[in-house]
Amino acid sequence: MDSTVYDVVGIGFGPSNLALAIAIEEYNAGRPAAQHIRAVFLERQDTFGWHRGMLFEDATMQVSFLKDLVTLRNPASGYSFVSYLHAKGRLADFINYKTMYPLRVEFHDYLEWAADRVGAPVRYGHTVTDVVVAAGGELLEIVAAHAGGVARLSTRNAVVAAGLEPSLPAGVEPGERVWHNLDILRRAETFAVDPGAPPERFIVVGAGQSAAESVAFLHERYPTAEVCSVFFRYGYSPADDSNFANRIFDPAAVDLYFDAPAGVKRMLFDYHRNTNYSVVDSDLIEDLYRRSYREQVLGRRRLRMLNASRLTQLRARPDGVTAVVEHLPSGEHLTLEADAIVYATGYRPVDAARLLGSAGAHCDRDEEGLLRVGRDYRVRTGDGLRAGVYVQGGTEHAHGITSTLLSAVAVRSGEIAASIGAAVADRVAAGSPEAGRPLVGAANQRARTSRIRT
Known part of the structure; x- marks a missing residue:
């Protein structure tokens, strides 16, 4: 068993948790080591991939390239689509292409490029089979099956980004x-x-x-x-991709939607279904x-x-x-x-609680059976679980249409990183014995998990 107590274990490594890994890396870069968020990500696929079965050669993205993994959160990030184009030697050519919507195969290549560069360890070929409440509810033990057996990781927070099925x-x-x-x-x-x-x-x-x-x-x-x-x-x-309707995907719209009465949320959702x-x-x-x-x-x-x-x-x-x-x-x-x-009958969000296994029973639900989620995407849990459970996707009822779309990944990942980072800072300020503890064998851990498919 991995003896490290992580601040974050990400379940799934598609665009949403990739954006989170980048947000955590950039969050850590501006802080002392004692306040760093320690993260690892688990992905059931053997390599990074996102809707590979629909990568038609001439299909274009339906969102602007500026709604990439980082730009709306940090325009100066080295993980932007523009940085990718520069690294590939196509920036001038893309400018001359005169479009806001790159080819889908190109955007997928951008995602692979970012996934290969990000510093967080990613364990591919790991399928999460259970999440167990541990340490009296202060920790979660993530259980994942892989070709070599079973991995068990302890964490203070789990971020579920299981995508769509x-x-x-x-x-x-x-x-x-x-x-x-x-x-x-x-x-x-x-x-x-x-x-x-x-x-x-x-x-x-x-x-x-x-x-x-x-x-x-x-x-x-x-x-x-x-x-x-x-x-x-x-x-x-x-x-409907008209100028004013597109504002429903703006970061500010999430705040308005989250705070709105239930009837207004349904009205806005129904009015703007034709955007997506x-x-x-x-x-x-x-x-x-x-x-x-x-x-x-x-x-x-x-x-x-x-x-x-x-x-x-x-x-x-x-x-x-x-x-x-x-x-x-x-x-x-x-x-x-x-x-x-x-x-071609669509997709549905994977129920995060289903992936949480036994820990899912501690998640609060509303009268419609939907997860109760805070503005920072943290699931509300009972007294028996004080470790954090965050979800990326499947929160349309709370955060609006953007919850399953690329439009929100940059800002949402930054908000989750900030929420988790605030808890790390509180532990440091309180003088917790865990605060600032170095990762066990950090260099070897990175070599074993970041790029080896196990």
């Missing part, structure tokens, strides 16, 4: 011919295609950005296949419409929009699927045979 309709199970869009690139690479018998039809279910991107990708990737887009709406709805949920970039809508119209003119229609419709039956086979689509206005049913079906 694919959401599929009830009764639908993923398989070789039934995909969630999160896996579309991987599935496309492994999809068995006989050159003499290319795929004939794909079905995509959903009306949001991921659905539209999946339709566009399949339509280009398989130039002889028909692509059927099935969605409830009459047409794709454009995302089940909406599509206008440029992509226009591109798909142009493709559809061009095919209509040429008399070779491969792109079919089955609007105002829903899937009522699905039968998966080893070599394809049979789907029944109901046109809601008329009640007519259409049976489609397809090589595969893609569900």
Whole structure:
């Protein structure tokens, strides 16, 4: 067992906890060693990765590059997207590109670049299996399985950033011919295609950005296949990215949202759903419409929009699927045979309490079963747990739309680091025997955990 008592163990190492690792590094840089936040991060993946299955070559980010891991918190940080461009020798070229929205593959490369540079130890290939309350509630023991056995780490605070998990309709199970869009690139690479018998039809279910991107990708990737887009709406709805509406993602909006009455929170959330949920970039809508119209003119229609419709039956086979689509206005049913079906039906936040294992029982919930969370993203806990539990994501009910989005990671991570840092400073001021204790074998610990995948 690791004998170090950490100030932070981060559970998950995607963009949110990566931003936290950077915020902690920059927090420590301006303080004496006794006040440093000692942190380690656990990640179940063997390497850093973020939505790899949707890294289409021509897909762009939907947020400005200035909403990177650090800029809204610290514009002078060496971990900014601009610093990344400079390090890669592309800063002048990006300026000439004249866009605020980089390619998604480029932004992923930026995240990997930052993850490789950050100083905090990251233990990849570690899956947290339990979080146990220890030392009378003052500490948490994090239990993580890895290829070499089981690791146990003691910490005063856990920060859960488990991200999102694919959401599929009830009764639908993923398989070789039934995909969630999160896996579309991987599935496309492994999809068995006989050159003499290319795929004939794909079905995509959903009306949001991921659905539209999946339709566009399949339509280009398989130039002889028909692509059927099935969605409830009459047409794709454009995302509201207008100037004033975008203020809902500003750091100041989180304060207003958090302090607002419950009814006002729901009103604001409902009014501005169209900034993020089940909406599509206008440029992509226009591109798909142009493709559809061009095919209509040429008399070779491969792109079919089955609007105002829903899937009522699905039968998966080893070599394809049979789907029944109901046109809601008329009640007519259409049976489609397809090589595969893609569900672009969104994501849901991973329940942080589920990952907390036995410690999750100490977390307070409201009348709707949602976690009670403070402004600093610390979960309210019962008297039996005084160690800190923080969450990144899954707090839309408390902090608003930004809680699961990249827009907030820079500022949110800084707020969490400051909250934890204040507790460290209090211990130092109180003369705690733990204050300022050096990490046990710190140099060796870094070498063992930071880059080795165990």
